[in-house]
Amino acid sequence: MNMKYTAAQLTGLVLLRIIVGWHLLYEGLSKLIDPYWTSAGYLSESKWIFASLLRSLARNPHVLAGVDFVNIWSLIIIGTFLIAGLFTRVVSYSGMILLLLYYIAYPPLVGIESPFAAGGRHLLINWTIIEAAALFVLALFPTGGMIGVDRLIFRHGRPSE
Amino acid sequence: MENERKYSRRDIIKALATLPVFGLFAFEFLKKVAYDRWKKKAVLSELDLKRPAPAVVTRTSPEHSGPQVRLGIIGFGRRGEQIAQSLGFAHPDWIAKRKRNNRLEPWLAQKDLNVAITGIFDVFDVRAGYAQTVIKNKINPGDGSPVEKVKRYRSYRDMVTSDDIDAIIITTPDFHHATMAIAAVNEGKHVYCEKCMTRTEEEVYRVEAAVKAAEKSKGVVFQVGHQTTQNEVFQRAKEICDKEILGKITLVETSSSRNTPDGAWVRHLDENGNLRPGDARSIDWKEWLGSAPRVPFSQERFYNWSKYWDYATGLSGQLFSHEYDAANQLLGLGIPLSCVASGGIYYYKDGREIPDVFHATFEFPDRELTLFYSASLASSRPRRRVLMGHDAWMELGEYLNVFADTHSTRYRAKIRDGIVVPSRPMVSYQPGSQGIDAITSASEQYYAARGLIYTYRDGQRVNVTHLHLQEWLDAIRGGTPLSSPIEAGVEVSIACHMATKSYRESRRVEWDPVRRRIV
Numbered sequence: 001m002n003m004k005y006t007a008a009q010l011t012g013l014v015l016l017r018i019i020v021g022w023h024l025l026y027e028g029l030s031k032l033i034d035p036y037w038t039s040a041g042y043l044s045e046s047k048w049i050f051a052s053l054l055r056s057l058a059r060n061p062h063v064l065a066g067v068d069f070v071n072i073w074s075l076i077i078i079g080t081f082l083i084a085g086l087f088t089r090v091v092s093y094s095g096m097i098l099l100l101l102y103y104i105a106y107p108p109l110v111g112i113e114s115p116f117a118a119g120g121r122h123l124l125i126n127w128t129i130i131e132a133a134a135l136f137v138l139a140l141f142p143t144g145g146m147i148g149v150d151r152l153i154f155r156h157g158r159p160s161e
Numbered sequence: 162m163e164n165e166r167k168y169s170r171r172d173i174i175k176a177l178a179t180l181p182v183f184g185l186f187a188f189e190f191l192k193k194v195a196y197d198r199w200k201k202k203a204v205l206s207e208l209d210l211k212r213p214a215p216a217v218v219t220r221t222s223p224e225h226s227g228p229q230v231r232l233g234i235i236g237f238g239r240r241g242e243q244i245a246q247s248l249g250f251a252h253p254d255w256i257a258k259r260k261r262n263n264r265l266e267p268w269l270a271q272k273d274l275n276v277a278i279t280g281i282f283d284v285f286d287v288r289a290g291y292a293q294t295v296i297k298n299k300i301n302p303g304d305g306s307p308v309e310k311v312k313r314y315r316s317y318r319d320m321v322t323s324d325d326i327d328a329i330i331i332t333t334p335d336f337h338h339a340t341m342a343i344a345a346v347n348e349g350k351h352v353y354c355e356k357c358m359t360r361t362e363e364e365v366y367r368v369e370a371a372v373k374a375a376e377k378s379k380g381v382v383f384q385v386g387h388q389t390t391q392n393e394v395f396q397r398a399k400e401i402c403d404k405e406i407l408g409k410i411t412l413v414e415t416s417s418s419r420n421t422p423d424g425a426w427v428r429h430l431d432e433n434g435n436l437r438p439g440d441a442r443s444i445d446w447k448e449w450l451g452s453a454p455r456v457p458f459s460q461e462r463f464y465n466w467s468k469y470w471d472y473a474t475g476l477s478g479q480l481f482s483h484e485y486d487a488a489n490q491l492l493g494l495g496i497p498l499s500c501v502a503s504g505g506i507y508y509y510k511d512g513r514e515i516p517d518v519f520h521a522t523f524e525f526p527d528r529e530l531t532l533f534y535s536a537s538l539a540s541s542r543p544r545r546r547v548l549m550g551h552d553a554w555m556e557l558g559e560y561l562n563v564f565a566d567t568h569s570t571r572y573r574a575k576i577r578d579g580i581v582v583p584s585r586p587m588v589s590y591q592p593g594s595q596g597i598d599a600i601t602s603a604s605e606q607y608y609a610a611r612g613l614i615y616t617y618r619d620g621q622r623v624n625v626t627h628l629h630l631q632e633w634l635d636a637i638r639g640g641t642p643l644s645s646p647i648e649a650g651v652e653v654s655i656a657c658h659m660a661t662k663s664y665r666e667s668r669r670v671e672w673d674p675v676r677r678r679i680v
């Protein structure tokens with residue numbers, strides 16, 4: 001599948017890719033350098049139907065350490081690769097899944113209050129799901145093959161596969 | 162390679178076009194890190210605090226290589242069972258429940274204190290039998306081998322004279338503490354006595370005299386069950402107080418807020434509302450009453466003894482004693498000069514004698530400070546311990562926060578420069594943020610929020626009672642210092658009894674330091 005974007009479309013998509021990548025990279029790095037950060041609070045307060053599963057993750061210190069490690073490095077790698085345009089499609093989907101995991105812990109449904117909600121008022125839709133949707137778009141309209149390292153890995157001029 | 166790609170300059174430029182973003186990112190990121198560090202350093206150097214220690218504090222007490230200590234437990238009610246758990250002995254049902262909830266591991270990781278519980282005394286057959294199951298259980302932390310034989314004593318008098326026992330833990334209702342503690346130390350037994358150390362003022366002096374004499378003549382080690390100070394947060398709070406970061410402290414506010422029947426000592430019913438076991442045949446009522454006024458057997462009094470003056474001092478001895486101990490150890494308050502207490506029975510119209518809403522104000526003119534305690538058993542609105550100084554105030558519970566005062570003299574410049582924001586904590590300390598454990602019951606939550614249950618050592622959540630007992634055992638084996646010795650026990654119990662006396666006599670009471678009496 002060979003996509004042709006107009007210059008404006010390509011600029012818009014690459015800009016979106018960089019913005020989302022920047023955000024995820026900073027989320028990951030800031031957690032990495034914070035000796036006190038842990039996902040324990042987030043997991044143990046989680047709501048909705050996955051609550052018991054997520055809470056059980058927080059209860060075991062070894063599992064929790066694993067969750068924290070995977071979370072931090074997923075954010076850093078996904079963020080870096082999005083900015084660089086490396087394996088764009090794969091990391092877009094990965095990022096989307098990661099964000100959906102955050103979302104299901106505290107979906108802003110009627111009757112569910114999240115202590116971690118910030119930056120506005122949300123009903124069903126919050127920033128997490130918006131960012132996940134953005135990554136879905138980036139996966140469907142990949143740009144790494146045009147502006148990004150994917151251009152060197154995959155045949156030039158073609159989107160990553 | 163045949164399909165070797167040839168990249169044009171255009172390809173290279175387009176492939177690497179976004180890489181400069183990393184430069185900008187790195188620049189901004191490092192700027193942010195440097196800014197945060199600078200701000201933190203500016204605050205910490207001003208306060209002469211080192212960078213907050215990581216969440217893990219290494220245990221400093223010696224290893225338990227000394228001889229095994231043979232313990233006797235008097236009273237195996239709820240607290241007796243908790244003490245046994247802290248020592249490494251638990252009931253199979255409790256273990257199974259913990260296992261189901263994924264919470265057994267921290268307990269199994271608890272240090273083996275190298276003790277044997279060789280004797281148990283409880284007036285209630287059911288609890289005495291239960292205690293034996295607990296003590297004989299084979300699943301223990303470390304390689305502690307449970308004793309096969311545990312003797313059930315029919316009287317505490319036999320236990321204190323027994324040669325099979327080195328040390329005694331008293332976890333009975335408060336009115337027995339003094340008699341039992343005195344009997345035990347007179348026989349040269351080390352004693353760990355639960356709070357409140359005594360029920361009456363007069364008993365304080367008798368226990369003090371007996372313990373001091375036994376310390377001198379028999380080398381007895383006596384510790385009161387005020388475990389709060391073992392909390393890591395508390396140790397950091399002490400550093401903050403010692404460094405006078407708060408400025409001149411003139412007001413200390415402490416409180417208790419609970420809102421469950423269990424928290425209000427209505428404990429004769431189980432979770433399903435059924436009467437708990439126990440009758441005149443299975444409970445040695447005469448022994449239970451001891452020297453208390455004779456009354457017919459009463460299950461209500463047996464389970465809910467905290468509600469009656471004959472057996473305890475209610476909020477003052479049960480909960481305030483911890484609060485006073487905390488403030489006393491932070492600030493070295495000693496005994497207050499005066500106390501005014503008030504309150505009433507406003508919610509639990511169940512025939513209780515002790516108030517369910519209770520407040521006490523203590524004055525320390527020498528220290529130029531007031532300590533205020535406020536308690537309710539009918540509202541669980543959380544109120545943290547707060548130490549208020551001219552320059553800053555400190556909230557202290559499971560974590561601690563220090564906020565600069567908007568009108569502080571010392572931090573004026575830092576507030577003006579935006580380095581310190583009064584609405585946000587200047588110093589914050591949250592121990593063990595790398596791990597979490599679930600806390601279930603409301604009463605447990607009450608204690609946990611006040612730092613009475615858990616603290617962190619070596620990255621593990623550790624029961625503070627375990628640490629407090631360990632400190633006592635270390636002192637028995639190696640003469641190491643105690644955090645709640647008799648002197649602290651006297652100060653705390655006198656403060657509690659001042660509040661009780663003031664409430665019961667509806668008047669301001671004072672401490673006469675010369676005659677050493679509450680007047």
